[in-house]
Amino acid sequence: MTEKIKIFLDTDLLEKYLLGDTTTTETLQVERYIAMYPEVQKTYIELQDNLEAYAKLHSLKAPEGLKESILYKIRQQKRGASKFFKYAIAASFAALVFAGSSYFFYNQNKNLQEENTIVTNKIKDLEMDMKVQLEDIRNQYIVLNNPNTKRYSVRGNQKAQELKAVAYVNPVKKLSYINVSNLPQLPEDKCFQMWAEVNGEMVNLGIIKDIDDKEKLWALPYADNAVGYITIEQQGGNATPTVQNIVANINY
Structure with missing residues (x-):
């Protein structure tokens, strides 16, 4: 077992992954290690089996009538949402009529401001691109000619x-x-x-x-x-x- 794999297994990333508690970056790292390294895959399967056995051992039977109670609450929420949706449509239509009447005058002034901003940003982007390219050329020269490379x-x-x-x-x-x-x-x-x-x-x-x-x-x-x-x-x-x-x- 390489030192890299040992360090990975000493973390709690596999346990967090099984519980759905990893970040996006951690999830990608765990899945990559499981796919690439048999030792990690074996440990992952063992943890998965242990978790499944523990869940079965401590599982509880759902109370009587729980399903019917949940379905009743869902139906009640749907009725309330339907009324709210009708009021929301009416309010949205009124807002659109008001917005349309003032849009033309606002848009004329905004276009002039946007054109000025676009020109200014393009100049800044060109300056930044040139600075980045010069820095990259300098770094390449250092890497190729420095004796420590x-x-x-x-x-x-x-x-x-x-x-x-x-x-x-x-x-x-x-x-x-x-x-x-x-x-x-x-x-x-x-x-x-x-x-x-x-x-x-x-x-x-x-x-x-x-x-x-x-x-x-x-x-x-x-x-x-x-x-x-x-x-x-x-x-x-x-x-x-x-x-x-x-x-x-x-x-x-």
């Missing part, structure tokens, strides 16, 4: 044997980049997507599109003992990684 070769698994990449990590400047130099061909409805697991949270790094640029560097979030992944997803990408479609692990 470490290189890690990345190879694809059986699903993507032609995949080749190199990760560059500088622990002094706390910068990480990866250069994907070769990718196998995929069907038109599939794409490669890159991820990074940082402090237990999965970060979407985007779809790998411009593979023709062999010199392109992709920024990786820096963290101690961070792990990156490349997966095959449906064209357009996915909000969460498809664990069974992981084709490369990037330990940096």
Whole structure:
């Protein structure tokens, strides 16, 4: 058992997951570990069996007449909701008539304000984009030329044997980049997507599109003992990684 799995099992995330008490981030992490690591899957099944046995042991029979009482209250609530709905329709219609009479005059002034705001925001966005691009170029230069930078070769698994990449990590400047130099061909409805697991949270790094640029560097979030992944997803990408479609692990 690796140290990473032992640390995970020492937490109470599996128990919280069984009780439906995990956050969205924690749920994704637990499901990913269950799918990827047999030790975690075995522990999860044991906890599930134990919880089911405990629930059966302490289950109580519902009181007589409980079902009829609940159905009666539901019917009463529906009658009250029906009356409220009729009054709400009348009030909404009156509000729409009033809003329509004043909308035209308000809209003329608002359009002028919006146009001025759009122009101002576009200028700010261009300035910010340029600042971000210059910062990224500076960081790439540091990573490629600093003697403290470490290189890690990345190879694809059986699903993507032609995949080749190199990760560059500088622990002094706390910068990480990866250069994907070769990718196998995929069907038109599939794409490669890159991820990074940082402090237990999965970060979407985007779809790998411009593979023709062999010199392109992709920024990786820096963290101690961070792990990156490349997966095959449906064209357009996915909000969460498809664990069974992981084709490369990037330990940096």
